[in-house]
Structures are given as C-alpha cells and as structure tokens.
Amino acid sequence: MKLADYTELWQSLGLDLEAHDGLLRTLGQAYKEIYLSQKNRPAGMDYFDFVISEIHGLRIRELAEARKEGRMVVGTFCLYVPEELVLALDGIAVGLCAGADVGTEAAEQVLPRNTCALIKSFFGFKLSGLCPYTEVCNLVIGETTCDGKTKAYELFNEYKPTFVIEVPRMKSPAARALWRSELGRLAAKLEELSGQPLTAEKLSAAVRTVNAKRAALHRLNALRQADPAPISGRDALLINQVQFYDDPVRFTEKVNALCDELEERVRQGVGVAPAGTPRVLVSGCPMAAPNWKLPFVVESSGAVIVGEESCVGERGTRHLVSEEGSTVDDILDRLAARYLEIDCAVFTPNTERLDHITEMAKTYAADGVIHYALQFCAPYTIEAARVERALAAQEVPLLRIETDYSMEDMPQLQTRVQAFLEMVRA
Amino acid sequence: MKLADYTELWQSLGLDLEAHDGLLRTLGQAYKEIYLSQKNRPAGMDYFDFVISEIHGLRIRELAEARKEGRMVVGTFCLYVPEELVLALDGIAVGLCAGADVGTEAAEQVLPRNTCALIKSFFGFKLSGLCPYTEVCNLVIGETTCDGKTKAYELFNEYKPTFVIEVPRMKSPAARALWRSELGRLAAKLEELSGQPLTAEKLSAAVRTVNAKRAALHRLNALRQADPAPISGRDALLINQVQFYDDPVRFTEKVNALCDELEERVRQGVGVAPAGTPRVLVSGCPMAAPNWKLPFVVESSGAVIVGEESCVGERGTRHLVSEEGSTVDDILDRLAARYLEIDCAVFTPNTERLDHITEMAKTYAADGVIHYALQFCAPYTIEAARVERALAAQEVPLLRIETDYSMEDMPQLQTRVQAFLEMVRA
Numbered sequence: 014m015k016l017a018d019y020t021e022l023w024q025s026l027g028l029d030l031e032a033h034d035g036l037l038r039t040l041g042q043a044y045k046e047i048y049l050s051q052k053n054r055p056a057g058m059d060y061f062d063f064v065i066s067e068i069h070g071l072r073i074r075e076l077a078e079a080r081k082e083g084r085m086v087v088g089t090f091c092l093y094v095p096e097e098l099v100l101a102l103d104g105i106a107v108g109l110c111a112g113a114d115v116g117t118e119a120a121e122q123v124l125p126r127n128t129c130a131l132i133k134s135f136f137g138f139k140l141s142g143l144c145p146y147t148e149v150c151n152l153v154i155g156e157t158t159c160d161g162k163t164k165a166y167e168l169f170n171e172y173k174p175t176f177v178i179e180v181p182r183m184k185s186p187a188a189r190a191l192w193r194s195e196l197g198r199l200a201a202k203l204e205e206l207s208g209q210p211l212t213a214e215k216l217s218a219a220v221r222t223v224n225a226k227r228a229a230l231h232r233l234n235a236l237r238q239a240d241p242a243p244i245s246g247r248d249a250l251l252i253n254q255v256q257f258y259d260d261p262v263r264f265t266e267k268v269n270a271l272c273d274e275l276e277e278r279v280r281q282g283v284g285v286a287p288a289g290t291p292r293v294l295v296s297g298c299p300m301a302a303p304n305w306k307l308p309f310v311v312e313s314s315g316a317v318i319v320g321e322e323s324c325v326g327e328r329g330t331r332h333l334v335s336e337e338g339s340t341v342d343d344i345l346d347r348l349a350a351r352y353l354e355i356d357c358a359v360f361t362p363n364t365e366r367l368d369h370i371t372e373m374a375k376t377y378a379a380d381g382v383i384h385y386a387l388q389f390c391a392p393y394t395i396e397a398a399r400v401e402r403a404l405a406a407q408e409v410p411l412l413r414i415e416t417d418y419s420m421e422d423m424p425q426l427q428t429r430v431q432a433f434l435e436m437v438r439a
Numbered sequence: 440m441k442l443a444d445y446t447e448l449w450q451s452l453g454l455d456l457e458a459h460d461g462l463l464r465t466l467g468q469a470y471k472e473i474y475l476s477q478k479n480r481p482a483g484m485d486y487f488d489f490v491i492s493e494i495h496g497l498r499i500r501e502l503a504e505a506r507k508e509g510r511m512v513v514g515t516f517c518l519y520v521p522e523e524l525v526l527a528l529d530g531i532a533v534g535l536c537a538g539a540d541v542g543t544e545a546a547e548q549v550l551p552r553n554t555c556a557l558i559k560s561f562f563g564f565k566l567s568g569l570c571p572y573t574e575v576c577n578l579v580i581g582e583t584t585c586d587g588k589t590k591a592y593e594l595f596n597e598y599k600p601t602f603v604i605e606v607p608r609m610k611s612p613a614a615r616a617l618w619r620s621e622l623g624r625l626a627a628k629l630e631e632l633s634g635q636p637l638t639a640e641k642l643s644a645a646v647r648t649v650n651a652k653r654a655a656l657h658r659l660n661a662l663r664q665a666d667p668a669p670i671s672g673r674d675a676l677l678i679n680q681v682q683f684y685d686d687p688v689r690f691t692e693k694v695n696a697l698c699d700e701l702e703e704r705v706r707q708g709v710g711v712a713p714a715g716t717p718r719v720l721v722s723g724c725p726m727a728a729p730n731w732k733l734p735f736v737v738e739s740s741g742a743v744i745v746g747e748e749s750c751v752g753e754r755g756t757r758h759l760v761s762e763e764g765s766t767v768d769d770i771l772d773r774l775a776a777r778y779l780e781i782d783c784a785v786f787t788p789n790t791e792r793l794d795h796i797t798e799m800a801k802t803y804a805a806d807g808v809i810h811y812a813l814q815f816c817a818p819y820t821i822e823a824a825r826v827e828r829a830l831a832a833q834e835v836p837l838l839r840i841e842t843d844y845s846m847e848d849m850p851q852l853q854t855r856v857q858a859f860l861e862m863v864r865a
Binding site for chain 2: 123124125127128157159160161163164165166167168177179181182183185186187188190191194195198358359361362363388389391392394395396397398399415
C-alpha cells in the first residue's frame with residue numbers, strides 16, 4: 014500500500030497518522046495472506062485489488078475533491094439507506110469503516126462491552142481517528158434497524174452529525190406508509206444538504222445507475238452456480254464489499270468485465286477449485302470489509318463459498334427498483350417498496366428470509382450452510398434457530414457460528430469448520 | 440404458601456408439579472427474608488402479602504373460573520399492550536411469569552445465551568411448565584419493543600399462540616399512525632377472541648378503571664416524596680408488580696386504602712427508616728416479580744428507595760388516558776396517544792426519559808440514582824451513558840448496575856452499592 018502520498022490529505026482529515034499507518038500495514042499484510050495468495054484468480058480481480066490498495070488513498074482524494082466542488086458525501090452503515098437519493102442530488106454515498114477490531118477499547122468507554130463487533134468497530138474507528146470516510150463525509154445517515162445501532166447513533170451524533178430514519182419491524186400497510194414517509198423526510202434533508210431539488214429525471218437516472226450495479230452483482234452471483242465455481246467466495250465477498258466504497262458506474266463496468274471473464278471460465282469448466290469441492294453457502298450478518306475471517310477459514314479448509322445470504326451479498330442486491338414512475342413521488346413509492354423487500358432479521362416474522370436461504374441452498378447446490386452471526390446480535394442469533402429448522406427440513410446441514418472481529422477464536426473456528434466440512438463430505 | 444389446595448388445578452394446567460412445589464418453597468423463603476423481615480411496615484401491606492402468597496393459587500383459580508365462564512384471559516409482557524382493550528371485552532389481562540432465574544438451561548436450548556434475563560426467564564418458565572399464568576391464558580400478546588423480545592416471540596408462538604403488535608421506534612406522525620393502526624388490529628383480534636364487539640361504553644368504562652388504578656399508584660408514589668419515607672422501596676415495588684396480576688378494581692381499592700394509612704404516617708412523620716436516611720431513585724429496566732435482588736441490596740445497606748423510573752414504576756403509571764371521546768375510534772385515538780407517551784429506551788432519541796429522570800431525582804429529593812440494566816439489554820445499557828450525563832449536569836451521582844436474575848453477583852452488588860451510598864452520604 015502506498016503510505017506516503019496521502020499524508021497531507023489524511024492530516025487535513027484529522028486522522029491519527031501513526032496509528033493509521035499501522036492499520037494500513039496490518040491490513041496490507043492480511044490482504045496478502047488472505048487474497049493475493051489465492052491460486053487461479055480471475056484476471057479481472059486486479060481492479061479490485063487496486064481499489065483495496067487505494068481504499069484509504071485515491072478514493073478518499075476523489076471524495077475530498079467532490080467535497081471541494083460542493084458535492085455532498087454521505088456515510089451509511091446499512092442497506093436500508095437508499096443510495097439512489099444521494100446520487101440523484103449529485104452526492105456520493107459511502108459505507109463507513111467497520112469490520113475490524115479497531116478502537117475497541119475506546120468504543121467500550123462509550124458503549125457496553127456486550128455490543129456487537131460491527132457497532133463497536135464503527136465507533137472505535139471514529140474515536141481513534143482511523144476512518145477517512147467518516148471524516149470526509151458531511152453527514153452520516155443512520156437507521157433504526159437493530160436496537161444496538163438505533164441507540165448507538167444517539168451517541169455517535171455527538172461526534173459526527175447523524176440523521177436517523179425509522180425502519181419498521183413489520184411490513185403492514187401502516188408500516189409501509191411509515192417507511193415511505195421516512196424516505197420523504199430523508200429526501201428533504203438531502204435536498205437541504207445538497208442545496209438542490211430532487212427531480213424525477215435525476216432520480217430516475219440514479220435508479221437506473223444503482224439497478225445496473227445490482228444487476229452486475231446479481232450476474233456475478235449467478236455465475237457461481239457453476240461447478241467448478243469460477244471465483245472464490247473471498248473474491249466475491251470482496252467485490253460485494255467494494256460496492257459500498259467505489260464509484261457506482263466505474264464499479265459496474267468492472268464487475269461486468271469480470272463476469273465476461275467468468276462466463277468464459279464456466280464455458281471452459283475452469284474453476285478456482287476442482288469440480289466436486291464442497292460448496293458452502295454463508296448466511297447471516299453482514300461482513301463489512303476487512304472482515305474476511307470466516308471466508309478465509311472456510312476456503313483454506315478445502316471448501317468453496319458459492320453464495321452469501323447477507324447484506325453484503327444477495328440480500329442487498331437481488332431486488333431491483335421498478336424503473337417505471339414519472340414523478341418524484343412515484344419513484345419514491347417504488348424505492349420504498351423495493352427497500353422493504355430486504356429481509357433483514359430485525360423484521361418479524363421474516364419468513365421471506367427462510368424461504369430465500371432454502372432456495373439459495375438449492376440454486377447454488379450448497380452441500381452445507383454456515384450461519385454467521387455477530388455475538389450480541391439478537392436478531393440474527395435468535396433467527397438462527399428457525400434457519401436451522403428450515404434447512405433441516407430440506408436435509409441441508411447447518412453450522413452455527415457466533416463470533417466477533419478478534420482473531421482469538423481462529424483455531425476454534427478452524428476446528429469447527431473442518432469438522433463440519435468432513436460431515437458434509439461424508 | 441399453601442401448597443396442597445391447588446394441586447388439581449395445577450395438574451389440569453399441565454404444570455410440572457414437583458418442580459413447581461420447589462419453586463414456591465424457594466419463593467416463600469425469599470419473601471420471608473426480603474419482605475416479612477422488614478420493620479415498621481404499613482398494615483395495608485397485609486393485603487399484598489396475601490396476594491403474593493396466593494399468586495399461583497387463588498388468583499389462578501379466579502382466572503380458570505373466568506375461562507370456564509367463557510371470558511378470555513390474555514397474557515402480556517409489556518406496558519405497551521393496552522389492558523383497557525382486554526377489559527372492555529370482559530377479558531382479563533395478566534402479566535406472565537418472569538423475574539426469576541427459572542428454566543434458564545431449557546431457555547438456552549432455544550435462545551442464545553446472550554439474551555437478557557427477562558426473556559430467558561419467560562421462556563424458561565414456559566419450557567419448564569412452571570407458570571400457571573402462561574398456561575391459563577388463551578393468548579399471549581407480544582410487541583416489537585426490543586429486538587430480543589421481537590425475535591423471541593416468533594419462537595414462543597410455537598409453544599403458545601402469540602399475537603404481536605408493532606411498536607415504532609420514533610414518535611413522528613407516521614409512527615403514530617402506525618401505532619394507532621396496530622391498536623385497531625389488536626382490537627379486532629380481541630373482538631374475535633372474546634366473541635363480542637367493542638363498544639364505546641365499555642371501552643370508556645375500561646379506560647376509567649385503568650386510569651383509577653394508575654392514579655392510585657401515582658398517589659402511592661407521590662407519598663414517597665416525604666422524608667421519612669412512609670413505605671419501603673421494596674414494598675412499593677411489590678405493589679407495582681402486583682398490579683399486573685390482580686383484579687384492577689380490587690387492587691385499586693387496596694392501594695387507596697394503603698395510601699390513606701400512608702398519608703396518616705406522613706402527617707405524623709412516621710417512616711420505614713429515620714428521616715435523613717439516604718434516598719435512592721432506581722431507574723432503568725423493569726423488575727418483574729420476584730426480581731427483588733437490587734432493592735433488597737440497597738435497602739439492607741442503609742438506604743431507602745423512594746422511586747422507580749421503570750416500567751414497573753412511574754414509567755408505567757404516570758400518564759392517564761384522556762376520558763373524553765364518545766366513539767370507539769375516538770377512544771382508541773386517545774389510548775394510542777397515551778401509550779406512545781411511555782418513554783421506553785427502545786425509542787430514539789428518547790430525551791423525554793432523561794427529562795423525567797432528572798425531574799424525579801429532584802421531586803423525590805434523591806441523593807443518588809442507581810441505573811439498573813439487565814445484561815444484554817442494548818436499549819437501556821446504551822442509554823445509561825446519556826442518563827449519567829443528564830444527572831451529572833444536575834450534580835446527582837449515578838451508579839450503573841448491569842446484572843441478571845442469578846444470585847451469584849450478590850456480594851459484588853453489595854460492595855458496589857455500599858461504596859456508592861458512602862459516597863452519597865459524604
């Protein structure tokens with residue numbers, strides 16, 4: 014990673030330079046071990062390797078320049094914040110830093126220790142001055158998905174302006190009306206921040222841009238149904254993670270170029286692992302970059318991950334927004350409907366998610382499913398029981414993992430995953 | 440406690456008789472130590488002692504008889520379920536068992552270990568066949584307050600029919616509309632269950648009944664502003680707990696009779712502890728019966744608890760329903776408005792709660808506040824930071840306690856509470 018070039022930029026953002034250099038070194042090393050050591054990677058991964066190598070550099074420079082041009086940069090932590098609204102107002106939406114065991118001690122001064130790793134991580138990144146995304150953005154948009162985030166945003170707002178929208182728990186007509194009205198409130202806030210009005214034309218263009226991005230990711234995922242799998246689960250996860258940082262149009266182009274290559278691989282029967290390698294589906298909590306722990310454990314234990322039923326995966330990309338609608342209100346209605354299709358475990362009874370997992374297990378010909386939950390995440394850890402039962406009914410074995418971002422449980426994870434894979438193979 | 444008389448009743452409800460006998464013996468012993476050992480108790484507590492001694496006996500017989508007469512008995516776990524709707528349909532609303540470390544092992548077979556004690560307790564009571572309330576009721580009404588309960592109800596429904604209503608996270612006009620529509624949906628469900636239509640006359644009468652109950656509890660709480668306090672915090676908590684089990688009209692009568700006695704005590708300067716005894720306000724998570732651990736620790740350490748900012752306390756009783764309104768819809772509007780005034784920590788940003796705590800600290804002349812949170816309860820454990828700051832601004836010291844229903848941390852709690860009281864006294 015290029016450490017020197019951006020010192021001035023990072024300084025201007027108020028980062029803790031020394032600690033930040035240390036973080037980049039650690040991540041660079043981890044990336045080498047987890048990603049660059051893979052054999053038989055598609056050539057199209059070069060671009061994503063480059064993006065990662067510049068994730069705190071070139072991309073931050075682009076964002077800082079956008080800010081100088083008067084464009085807004087908005088940080089988010091959840092699929093439920095519609096990127097389309099930001100793009101339609103010439104803004105940029107980025108995911109904020111999380112996914113690493115960074116600043117945990119500082120975060121635990123503010124938050125209870127029994128808070129999930131994702132929340133402690135985004136708080137820790139901020140308190141330790143290690144996230145250039147948080148610093149470069151004008152506003153953070155939070156959402157009332159889980160209790161932990163809902164309450165943590167109240168405190169986060171004391172460090173960075175945070176605007177919170179309400180996500181309901183059910184999908185009744187009144188809950189849909191609430192959600193639709195929250196999108197209206199968010200649109201008004203973003204109009205104010207950007208200093209421009211939302212127009213149907215621009216909103217419609219933004220919908221098409223984001224639809225194209227999701228369609229490209231969907232295409233990528235569909236290619237993984239092949240045996241041998243043409244791309245590793247690690248690489249597919251990385252691409253799903255990069256979507257939250259990169260420019261959407263550039264990103265879409267690169268994903269499609271990669272898919273062209275993967276199509277060719279599938280045609281020729283080329284894979285990242287031999288045909289017949291055990292196929293695993295991962296389902297559960299989002300894995301924010303650089304959270305690559307479980308995929309690394311699974312794929313270095315002789316299996317290949319063929320799908321992610323996750324916010325950073327199919328849960329986030331499978332639904333497109335209807336491109337009909339000629340007024341702002343019309344399009345907002347369609348946006349609202351699309352976003353409420355996301356089957357996050359905070360919803361109840363959320364049977365759609367159970368249906369989707371069993372369907373994915375079949376479509377991707379998974380030999381087993383690993384349910385991945387962050388410790389203290391009540392929605393996913395509790396829903397795991399119903400996931401297990403739904404899969405058992407289809408005779409698909411499930412391994413339940415509960416973990417955090419530390420590396421302490423690596424040996425234990427390895428043992429459990431290997432035992433699971435042996436059982437699956439038998 | 441009378442163990443013999445109700446064997447047949449308990450058997451008919453499918454309780455685990457042996458384990459249930461053991462539970463009653465343990466509770467009887469705890470009650471003796473924590474309650475009956477208190478000095479200088481008001482005579483009016485006799486009634487509540489009697490209710491507790493018959494809480495799995497006489498009251499269950501009443502409920503079983505109501506069922507035989509065709510009346511519905513509805514079980515709830517939260518203030519957000521309006522008792523008025525049940526009463527208006529000639530039904531009975533009761534709180535279900537929780538508050539004790541019972542069936543935890545069984546509950547942890549179904550729920551993650553990192554689930555709060557209240558949820559594990561209500562699940563454990565059901566799985567161990569120890570709660571006659573759960574067994575005698577037709578239906579449980581849940582609510583989407585916290586993530587833990589929202590998701591646990593999905594599983595609880597497999598053991599007992601559970602109807603869940605959505606409680607929003609904010610108090611916007613759309614959130615109010617959602618909540619109002621949920622009350623309509625609940626009313627329809629209860630009409631169906633009871634086989635009768637909701638009428639304005641009966642709903643209005645129910646509103647007056649419940650208002651009278653809350654007003655009596657409010658009167659009780661107000662009397663505790665006196666120094667010396669005329670009643671212990673333990674006894675006041677008990678009364679607040681009994682409200683969820685007893686017949687509301689009988690209960691109101693008895694609370695008012697007790698208040699007459701306490702008024703006389705205040706006039707004569709009689710207290711449960713000498714004037715000048717350190718006064719503590721407890722704020723935070725609800726304490727379901729028989730969860731008396733912290734109050735016992737505090738009051739056996741030389742302080743008196745003068746108020747509860749809790750669902751089982753002022754949070755649940757301070758707001759009355761407007762008695763205007765002549766149609767069912769009118770009254771439902773007023774009910775909805777009243778219930779949304781409850782400042783549960785699941786709401787965001789919930790500044791009303793901070794205001795209420797600081798106001799209570801002043802009104803009750805508290806020397807210190809103990810923030811009581813159940814472990815793994817994200818809403819209250821995270822909100823505690825803002826509570827601490829709000830009180831610090833008023834120079835009111837705060838002690839943050841995070842615990843569960845086990846007795847293992849008693850010595851540690853005692854040490855921390857005693858140190859806090861010494862600091863407060865200094």
